[in-house]
Amino acid sequence: MAKLTIRDLNVRGKRVFLRVDYNVPLEEKNGQMVITDDTRVKATLPTLRMLIEQGGRLILAAHLGRPKGQKDPSMSLRPVAARLADLLGRPVAFVDDCIGDKVEQTANALKEGDVLLLENVRYYSEEEKNDPAFAEKLARVADVYVNDAFGAAHRAHASTEGVARIVAQRGGQCAAGLLMERELKFLGDELENPARPFVVILGGAKVSDKIKVIDRLLDKADAILIGGAMAYTFRLAQGYKTGKSLVEPDKVDVAKAALEKAKARGVKFLLPVDDIVATPVKTDQLDKKGKPIIDYQNSRTNSDMNCPDDAAGLDIGTATIDAYSKEIAKAKTILWNGPMGLFENKLFAIGTNAIALAVADATEKNGAKSIIGGGDSVKALNKAKLGDKVTFMSTGGGASLEFLEGAVLPGVAALSDK
Numbered sequence: 001m002a003k004l005t006i007r008d009l010n011v012r013g014k015r016v017f018l019r020v021d022y023n024v025p026l027e028e029k030n031g032q033m034v035i036t037d038d039t040r041v042k043a044t045l046p047t048l049r050m051l052i053e054q055g056g057r058l059i060l061a062a063h064l065g066r067p068k069g070q071k072d073p074s075m076s077l078r079p080v081a082a083r084l085a086d087l088l089g090r091p092v093a094f095v096d097d098c099i100g101d102k103v104e105q106t107a108n109a110l111k112e113g114d115v116l117l118l119e120n121v122r123y124y125s126e127e128e129k130n131d132p133a134f135a136e137k138l139a140r141v142a143d144v145y146v147n148d149a150f151g152a153a154h155r156a157h158a159s160t161e162g163v164a165r166i167v168a169q170r171g172g173q174c175a176a177g178l179l180m181e182r183e184l185k186f187l188g189d190e191l192e193n194p195a196r197p198f199v200v201i202l203g204g205a206k207v208s209d210k211i212k213v214i215d216r217l218l219d220k221a222d223a224i225l226i227g228g229a230m231a232y233t234f235r236l237a238q239g240y241k242t243g244k245s246l247v248e249p250d251k252v253d254v255a256k257a258a259l260e261k262a263k264a265r266g267v268k269f270l271l272p273v274d275d276i277v278a279t280p281v282k283t284d285q286l287d288k289k290g291k292p293i294i295d296y297q298n299s300r301t302n303s304d305m306n307c308p309d310d311a312a313g314l315d316i317g318t319a320t321i322d323a324y325s326k327e328i329a330k331a332k333t334i335l336w337n338g339p340m341g342l343f344e345n346k347l348f349a350i351g352t353n354a355i356a357l358a359v360a361d362a363t364e365k366n367g368a369k370s371i372i373g374g375g376d377s378v379k380a381l382n383k384a385k386l387g388d389k390v391t392f393m394s395t396g397g398g399a400s401l402e403f404l405e406g407a408v409l410p411g412v413a414a415l416s417d418k
Contacts, residue, residue, distance in 0.1 A: 004175040004416040011056035017142030019159050020044045021149035022062035022080045033079050047148045047177035057110035059141050060117045061159045069125030081117040099137040107141035121159045135162025148177025153411030154399040164414035174416045186371050186392040187403050194333035203228030203338030207251045212405040218261050223268035225324045227316050227340030243307035274317030277302045279310050315341030316351035325358040337373030352380045360389035374400035
């Protein structure tokens with residue numbers, strides 16, 4: 001069902017409550033929190049500019065991090081307001097709360113084209129509970145509701161679903177922003193009837209994270225290329241040894257069923273024919289997130305389908321890169337979600353980078369439509385400086401996956417139908 005977008009609205013003089021995804025990475029530098037990647041902020045600029053030109057009075061709401069209902073200064077959106085003002089070339093007002101008298105007074109004083117950013121909605125635990133009373137307080141400054149936060153659309157939270165429902169009940173309009181519109185177009189409409197051959201590349205750690213996507217895409221794809229640690233659950237299903245590789249033994253039946261379905265439907269289902277393996281050695285150190293740091297020793301190419309007992313598979317090998325690149329070169333539509341290995345470690349990033357290059361080449365040279373399903377695949381493309389060489393990169397991680405699975409996203413369902 002097509003949803004109303006901001007192109008269909010008349011917002012002149014109206015208070016537009018705009019949910020954006022400003023969950024950006026921050027780092028402390030000289031006692032100040034500084035944005036290290038403003039991609040998500042830049043992605044909303046077309047929507048903001050259109051609403052400003054239309055004379056809307058913009059009230060922006062967003063979350064940042066997981067403050068768990070506490071006012072944690074390290075997760076304040078204040079640095080985002082400053083960066084947004086730079087990018088827009090106009091002042092952006094900021095209120096250190098998202099509900100209450102101060103918010104209402106500042107919002108009501110906005111003139112046409114003015115922009116106000118509210119403080120982190122997750123400073124209140126009621127946000128994630130989609131508490132009706134909290135949603136009502138947020139909605140007090142909303143004549144019109146716009147959602148441009150696709151990355152949060154799979155959550156039924158107060159700012160993504162509750163406010164929209166209240167505005168709609170009052171007879172107000174609820175529309176998608178331009179970024180949300182693009183997400184729905186590329187991850188939805190474009191993949192409904194893809195130009196063929198349609199090649200799907202799936203990586204990442206777990207089969208369990210992707211099995212619904214695999215199942216749904218087996219009905220549409222001409223070829224599915226598997227990489228990342230999830231490949232080892234498929235190898236286990238085929239009776240091979242997986243050494244110390246990350247596997248899900250309880251998902252072997254699921255992997256077998258996917259292989260059988262692919263065969264029955266005539267879908268090429270390619271698994272790695274070689275890999276880069278290394279011996280994991282525990283250290284006593286923890287990373288920034290408190291996870292144990294593993295040292296990988298004796299990195300080498302393994303051309304046997306069985307993984308050595310002392311080693312873990314951490315990337316696809318050159319023969320697999322060649323086979324996958326040939327398949328990608330034939331594609332007219334490409335969907336990529338998930339890295340081919342432990343790409344954060346440069347020793348095991350070669351496969352992911354090679355696939356990124358193959359996708360970019362197919363787009364530029366053969367006119368393929370390449371759609372990148374968010375998360376680590378986007379990180380990998382940006383790291384390889386190939387982000388501008390593909391057709392579309394989703395801003396959603398979990399939202400992209402759920403949408404590709406065919407799930408109804410609460411933040412999309414809450415918008416008005418055309």
